[in-house]
Amino acid sequence: MGTPHNEAQTGDIAKTVLMPGDPLRAKYIADNYLTDVSCFNTVRNMSGFTGIYNGCRVSVMGSGMGMPSMGIYSYELYNVYDVDNIIRIGSAGAFDDDLNLMDIVLGMGSCTDSNFAAQYNLPGIYAPIADFTLLKTAYDVAEEKHFSVKVGNVLASDVFYNDDTTVNDRWKKMGVLAVDMESAALYMTAARCRKHALTILTISDHLYRGEKLSAQERQTGFTKMMETALETAVRLQNNRQMEAL
Known part of the structure; x- marks a missing residue:
């Protein structure tokens, strides 16, 4: 098997994949949360690992x-490796006044300024949304753990350094909570592949208060988001096993 971007073979990858943007964050999760770990990919240093968390593979x-990169990896995971669920675990810049650094945001929907949807030749504007079961499960986990969590619309932007300095104000007035750069592509790819996706974000910057985390804090400090995603994966597997009985 294998692709130009992923050297994994059949069976190397679990049905649920957690996807941070940073491959070093993937390694951190593998090193600190998983047992019986095997590395299935090192192509382009985009590390991939499979292991066991609380009895769940x-x-x-x-x-x-960015969305082109997410589009490539998620498409291959869904179509080549038969992955069912992808949970993005990433960082985001906050628009919402009530969000603080390290808060968790669950992206119920993902607005975008990207042209990613043009490939589908749709007769209107597509609304990328999360899978409800993943969303509800993650929300329940975060609530039970008493994590600070908020659910709502996020923005997936193609532009990090925007020449138009007014764009954030316009998204904010529509109630968009925060901005990342991958969620819309993940949701659209999941919809096209008839698979499941969720974006879980940790606030790393507040774009209206000038607050931000360090690069090291982004790499290793998002433990609440990681634990929420891992426990969501466990509950998905347990529910699937119950349904099979």
Whole structure:
């Protein structure tokens, strides 16, 4: 098997994959949360690992930055490796006044300024949304753990350094909570492949208060988001096993 971007073979990757943007965050999760770990990919240094978390087989792999990169890796995971669920675990810049650094945001929907949907030749504007079962499960986990979590619309932007300095204000007035750079591509790819996706974000910057985390804090400090995603994967597997009885 294998692709130009992923050297994994059949069976190397679990049905649920956690996808941070940073491959070093993938390695951190593998090193600190998983047992019986095997590395299935090192192509382009986009590390991928499969291991066991609380009796559940789960994989974690970097997605890189931006929607083209997410589009490639998620498409291959869904179509080549028969992955069912992808949970993006990434960082985001906050618009919402009530969000603080390290808060968790679950992306119920993902607005975008990207042209990613043009490939589908749709007769209107597509609304990328999360899988409800993944969303509800993750929300329940975060609530039970008493994590600070908010659910709503996010923005997936193609532009990090935007020449138009007014764009954030316009998204904010529509109630968009925060901005990342991958969620819309993940949701659209999942919809096209008839698979499941969720974006879980940790606030790393507040774009209106000038607050931000360090690069090291982004790599290793998002433990609440990681634990929420891992426990969501466990509950998905347990529910699937119950349904099979």
